[in-house]
Amino acid sequence: MNTFLFAVVPYLAVVIAVVGGIARYRWDRFSYSSQSSQFLESRKLFWGSIAWHYGVLAVLGAHVLALMFWDAWGKMLSGPTRLYSFEVAGLALSWLAFGGLAFLLWRRLSDSRVRTVTSPMDWVLLVLLLGQVGLGIWMALGYRWGSDWYLHTIVPWIHSLFALNPKIGYVTALPDVVKAHAVLGFFLMALFPFTRLVHVVTVPITYLWRPYQVYLWNRRASRQ
Amino acid sequence: MDIRAQVSMVFHLDKCIGCHTCSIACKNIWTDRKGSEYMWWNNVETKPGTGYPTQWEDQQKYRGGWEREGEGKLSLKLQGRGRALGNIFANPYLPTIDDYYEPWTYDFDELFNAPEGDDQPTARPVSMITGEPIDIEAGPNWDDDLGGSTIYAANDPNLEGLSSDERAELNELERMVFFYLPRICNHCANPGCVAACPAGAIHKRGEDGIVLLNQEKCRAWRMCISGCPYKKTYYNWATGKSEKCILCYPRLESGHAPACFHSCVGRIRYLGLVLYDAAAIKDVAARPDEELVEAQRAMIKDPFDPEIIELAQANGITPDQIKAAQDSPVYKFVKVWKLALPLHAEFRTLPMLFYVPPMLPVLATLKNGRYDVDGANKNGGTEATGLPSISNLEQSRVPLRYMANLFSAGNEAIVAEVYRKLNAVRVHMRQQKVGNIPESEVAEALGAAGITADEAEAIFRLTAMPTFQERFVIPPLLRDQAFEAQLGDPFTQKREGGFGFRAAPERRW
Numbered sequence: 001m002n003t004f005l006f007a008v009v010p011y012l013a014v015v016i017a018v019v020g021g022i023a024r025y026r027w028d029r030f031s032y033s034s035q036s037s038q039f040l041e042s043r044k045l046f047w048g049s050i051a052w053h054y055g056v057l058a059v060l061g062a063h064v065l066a067l068m069f070w071d072a073w074g075k076m077l078s079g080p081t082r083l084y085s086f087e088v089a090g091l092a093l094s095w096l097a098f099g100g101l102a103f104l105l106w107r108r109l110s111d112s113r114v115r116t117v118t119s120p121m122d123w124v125l126l127v128l129l130l131g132q133v134g135l136g137i138w139m140a141l142g143y144r145w146g147s148d149w150y151l152h153t154i155v156p157w158i159h160s161l162f163a164l165n166p167k168i169g170y171v172t173a174l175p176d177v178v179k180a181h182a183v184l185g186f187f188l189m190a191l192f193p194f195t196r197l198v199h200v201v202t203v204p205i206t207y208l209w210r211p212y213q214v215y216l217w218n219r220r221a222s223r224q
Numbered sequence: 225m226d227i228r229a230q231v232s233m234v235f236h237l238d239k240c241i242g243c244h245t246c247s248i249a250c251k252n253i254w255t256d257r258k259g260s261e262y263m264w265w266n267n268v269e270t271k272p273g274t275g276y277p278t279q280w281e282d283q284q285k286y287r288g289g290w291e292r293e294g295e296g297k298l299s300l301k302l303q304g305r306g307r308a309l310g311n312i313f314a315n316p317y318l319p320t321i322d323d324y325y326e327p328w329t330y331d332f333d334e335l336f337n338a339p340e341g342d343d344q345p346t347a348r349p350v351s352m353i354t355g356e357p358i359d360i361e362a363g364p365n366w367d368d369d370l371g372g373s374t375i376y377a378a379n380d381p382n383l384e385g386l387s388s389d390e391r392a393e394l395n396e397l398e399r400m401v402f403f404y405l406p407r408i409c410n411h412c413a414n415p416g417c418v419a420a421c422p423a424g425a426i427h428k429r430g431e432d433g434i435v436l437l438n439q440e441k442c443r444a445w446r447m448c449i450s451g452c453p454y455k456k457t458y459y460n461w462a463t464g465k466s467e468k469c470i471l472c473y474p475r476l477e478s479g480h481a482p483a484c485f486h487s488c489v490g491r492i493r494y495l496g497l498v499l500y501d502a503a504a505i506k507d508v509a510a511r512p513d514e515e516l517v518e519a520q521r522a523m524i525k526d527p528f529d530p531e532i533i534e535l536a537q538a539n540g541i542t543p544d545q546i547k548a549a550q551d552s553p554v555y556k557f558v559k560v561w562k563l564a565l566p567l568h569a570e571f572r573t574l575p576m577l578f579y580v581p582p583m584l585p586v587l588a589t590l591k592n593g594r595y596d597v598d599g600a601n602k603n604g605g606t607e608a609t610g611l612p613s614i615s616n617l618e619q620s621r622v623p624l625r626y627m628a629n630l631f632s633a634g635n636e637a638i639v640a641e642v643y644r645k646l647n648a649v650r651v652h653m654r655q656q657k658v659g660n661i662p663e664s665e666v667a668e669a670l671g672a673a674g675i676t677a678d679e680a681e682a683i684f685r686l687t688a689m690p691t692f693q694e695r696f697v698i699p700p701l702l703r704d705q706a707f708e709a710q711l712g713d714p715f716t717q718k719r720e721g722g723f724g725f726r727a728a729p730e731r732r733w
Contacts, residue, residue, distance in 0.1 A: 029440040031615035031733050033463035036444040038318055040353070053313040113321075114355045125666060148429055194733060202443050204312075204422035208305050213505075215355040215429035218706035219540065 005183050006157065007166035013186035020193030021201065034199035035122075040113040051100025056133070058093045066147070070155050076150050087149050091140050098133045105130060125195045128188060130140055136179040143175060154182065226503040227290050227525060227535040229545055229699070230576050231471065232496060232554045233485075234564045235406055236687060237582040238254040238561070239492040242404035242667030244365070246484035246493075253483050253650060254470070258730075259462025261327035261352050264364050265469035266484045268406040272394060272626070275369045275405075278321040280455040281381040281568065289416045289571030296510045297580040298572065300419055302450045303309035303701075304733070321461065325362035326486035371402020382629040393635075396462040399621055403582040405630075406423070406492070407543050408484060409456040409469035410567070410575030411435050413482045413500065414509045420451025425466075431461055431540075432497075432701055433576065434473050437731065453571035473535065477703040481696040491690070495670075496552025496697040497537055498559075498576070500524045500629070509572045513633040516569040523574070524559050549700035551687055551691045554578065561675075561683055563642055580687075581627050581639060583646050645683070647674035652680040652689045 025032060038045045046112040066073040077083045105126050108114050140146055171179065192198065242711050250266040283289060285302060291301045303311060305349045329479055330347035338345030351358045355710040367376035368421045374395055377383075381390060383433035394401065411428075415435050425441035428434070428449055436449070444464045448457040457468040480486065485493040489675065500523050508519040525532045527549035551553065557564040557580060564578035624643075632638040649670040669675060686694065 028464075028727065028732065030442075030465070030727065030729055031731065033444045033464040034443065035731070036446055036459075037461070038314060038320070038446060039449075039461050040321055042318060042320045043315075046316070049313045056624045100476045112356060117464075117731075119731060119733065130645040196733065199443055200631050202423070204309070204424070204443065204445065206424065207308060210424055212300075213414070214418055214424055214427040215430045218428040219431060219702065 001173045002168055004143060004166040005179070006171050007161075008159075009183060010161050010166075010186050014191040017192045021198065022191075023196065024193050032198050032202060033196070034116070035196045036102050037108075037114045037117050041107065041111050041119065044103070044107045044111070048104035050102045050106060051096050053100070055095075055097030055100055058092060059097060059136070061149075062090060062147070066150055067155055067158060069105045070151050074116040074148070074151050083145060083148060087140070087145065092136070094140060095136050098130070098137060101126070101133060121195045125197065126133065128184065128191070132181065132188060134186050135177055135184065139175075139177050139181060142177065153178075168188060225501045225525075225532075225535055226539065227499050227532060227539050228502045229497050229536070229541050229549065230500055231411070231476065231699070232413075232433075232552070232558075233555045233577040234580065235490045235577065236494070236555050236557075236564075236580040237403060237405065237441070238580065238687075239490040240266055240268070240404040240406055241490045242270070242369070243489050245487050245489050246258055246406055247364075249483040249487035250469075253472075257460075257466075258352075260458070260467060262324050263458040263460075263467065264454070265467075266406065266408045266456075268404050268654070269365070269404050270368050270371050270377075270407045271630070272371050272380040272383060272402060272622070274376055274379045275367075275407075276364055277319050277455050278362070278366075279379060279381060281453075283453055283571070285317075286319060286453070286455065287450055287481075288455070289451075289568075289573055290419075290509060292510055292512070292572065295509060298506065298510045300416065300451065301453075302420055306514075308420070308447055312422065312445055312447075315446050315450060318446055321353070321457065324365060325366070326358060328358060328360060331357070331414065333605065343579050346480065352543060355377075369402065371400060377402075378575035380628055384629065385625050388423060388478060390625070392711050394622070403622075404535055404565075405579075406484075407454065407456070407567070408577065409435060409471070410454060410573070410577040411471060413502070413534075414505050414570070415574055416451040416453055416573045417448040417686075419456045420447040420465070421445070422447055426457075429473075431706075432473075432476075432699070433475075433592035434471045435464055435468070436470055436473070437468050439463075441469070441639070442466050453568065454575070465729070476698060477701045479698055479700075481698065485696060491695065494553040494557065494674040494686075494690075494695050496554040497549040497699045498524050498552060498555050499532060499541070499546075499549050505574065507525045509574055513570050514635040516572070517631045517635065520566060520569065520574055521559055521562065524555070526559075527555065542702070545699045548697050551697045553690070553694060553697060556560065556682075556686060561645065561679065563645060563683065565631040565638065565642065567631060568633070569631075580630060580646075581631055581642055583643070583650070587598075597647065644669075644673040645675055649680045649683045649687070650674055652677055653684050 038049075077086055082203060108118050108122070108126065143149075153170050157167060160167040160170070170183065187188070188197075230313075238503045245284055246266045247264055247268055251264065251323050255261070255263045255265060264276065275281065279285060287302045289301050290298045293299050302317060328349045328351055331350050332347050335347050348357045350356065367373070368711050370376050371394075377394070378391070392534045411434055413433070415426070417426060417437075418428060418435065421439055422445045423443045425439075425443070426435065426437045430435060438660050442465045444459070444466070446459055446466065448466050450460055451457070457466050459466050472480070476483055485495055494721060504523045508516075508523045511519045527533070527536075527570070533546055537543070558578050566575045566578055568575075624639055627633050628636040648669040651661055651666050655663070655666045670680060675683075
């Protein structure tokens with residue numbers, strides 16, 4: 001069971017995410033959209049969406065940074081004050097994301113206009129995301145100093161996954177909450193191509209440098 | 225100079241009767257779908273009035289268009305590039321559906337299926353979004369024909385700068401005045417929607433300047449809706465994609481006028497090619513307000529000038545297209561006669577749809593139960609004819625200030641010049657047809673307008689009795705060549721070229 005969850009599921013998830021994402025982009029590009037409902041309801045969305053997105057981006061970013069620069073991350077936390085401030089900041093941001101998402105879920109449930117533009121997948125996604133952030137907060141409260149022990153459990157496990165040599169021993173002994181958080185994370189990754197989550201990979205970063213005006217020529221294949 | 229061609233338009237407001245045929249023609253072809261019920265790519269609004277969406281001209285509220293930041297510098301009024309990404313999770317200036325109206329239908333089944341009772345069954349209004357019964361509180365033409373009203377028109381942003389006397393005059397009973405303003409996408413030379421789109425999903429077609437929105441690239445970041453100061457990009461709430469007027473390009477490419485142009489009952493619409501200098505766009509759009517109209521006119525180049533023709537051909541504009549630009553009614557109205565003006569030039573998007581402002585009823589007040597035309601005897605004509613002086617139109621019912629706010633970025637001199645010309649044409653033609661105006665007054669009117677009798681005649685002809693071919697000079701858009709350039713073998717379009725979407729444009733996930 002542990003082998004399936006920690007050595008098979010991650011690979012499956014990545015394959016489904018990549019193949020599914022590319023296939024959807026190739027054959028159903030029209031559906032790549034953030035499906036914003038701000039046009040139907042703007043005030044509540046502001047409070048929910050801003051809190052959720054900035055909260056989750058910061059927390060998720062921390063996960064990824066620690067994964068990539070584990071050494072520097074460890075040094076950064078080497079001191080009780082720093083560790084403490086990091087934990088507090090992380091927890092606060094998680095609560096921000098959780099609160100924002102819960103607010104968004106309530107908005108979808110209570111606003112009849114927004115409810116009509118909500119697909120079954122949207123409900124699944126909202127509940128799962130809320131559960132995932134909830135698990136994270138539970139962990140942060142129940143198993144303190146995760147920003148540090150993460151470096152010695154999850155990080156080497158994921159590195160071993162990257163090396164195509166899964167060492168599940170790093171995670172099998174962890175509490176169930178942590179395991180659930182990790183597995184659900186990969187499950188969400190697998191869910192990515194089947195939900196509105198696809199908008200995550202279309203962040204329009206090129207807007208920062210592209211020329212304001214876009215010309216397309218019918219009779220030549222060039223811009224400008 | 226970088227000479228490009230632009231399919232450009234003129235709407236002659238004197239001829240608009242406000243019948244909304246154009247809106248219906250457009251709706252039946254393009255926006256009769258779920259999620260687009262509330263969209264009117266072509267709408268007709270009453271001025272003075274707040275329009276659709278409500279108060280769209282108020283850029284303090286909607287932040288559309290560009291702002292001048294000193295000499296030669298422009299910035300999007302909405303936000304900078306960095307803030308665009310920062311605001312992507314919630315656009316603080318996005319209008320919501322309530323700024324337009326909630327689309328509705330009626331519960332017609334009730335009329336047939338209601339159980340027998342003492343009362344006639346009624347068809348209740350039902351929201352087309354939620355399907356629930358609603359109270360109708362706004363519609364696409366909610367303030368139609370209510371010009372001068374204290375409830376609706378009083379909120380018109382163009383009334384800024386009018387004295388309270390002038391405002392009061394607009395409301396005077398039996399003297400209420402209004403005119404119609406049909407609006408479509410302006411296919412601007414410096415479009416705000418294109419610049420505001422983070423995904424780069426909106427583009428201007430190089431060959432003809434039509435602004436199109438690629439729905440496969442749109443990611444619903446919704447900045448275009450704010451970025452367009454005319455509110456002519458719309459968000460389809462059902463598909464999660466933005467949409468806009470496509471100037472009926474499939475019709476244009478096969479030589480037909482766009483549906484709204486074709487169906488126009490008052491024949492107010494003109495369409496034709498103009499050649500303009502794309503290299504000048506930035507400089508023109510950054511001029512001070514009062515110079516904007518003149519600068520935009522200067523940006524449009526003379527298609528008879530050999531130097532311009534040579535530059536145009538170097539840019540791939542064909543001789544047929546240059547011929548179309550020479551015959552263009554738009555060129556005549558905008559550049560030769562300088563009668564047609566851009567709507568709200570101060571938004572700095574360089575709109576390529578121009579309006580001939582409406583001649584207004586004569587200024588008159590009720591005195592002793594009779595209309596007394598103010599200043600009627602100033603030019604001498606009225607005593608002889610017993611008619612209101614048609615030379616005094618500059619003292620019009622709607623203050624020039626109002627017209628200047630709409631059509632010349634506040635520069636009253638430009639609007640006054642247009643009215644002097646329109647007036648001269650009217651005086652001249654009245655003298656020709658009826659003959660009850662002294663020659664001296666005709667000469668005075670023409671002199672004041674700075675046009676000759678021949679020009680007046682030509683303006684009259686193209687205004688009052690143009691043929692279909694004179695109104696719509698549709699250039700060859702060479703769709704066949706475009707296919708060859710993009711796809712190689714033109715026959716590939718049978719399959720690979722496709723007919724557009726092969727799957728229904730609706731949400732599936």
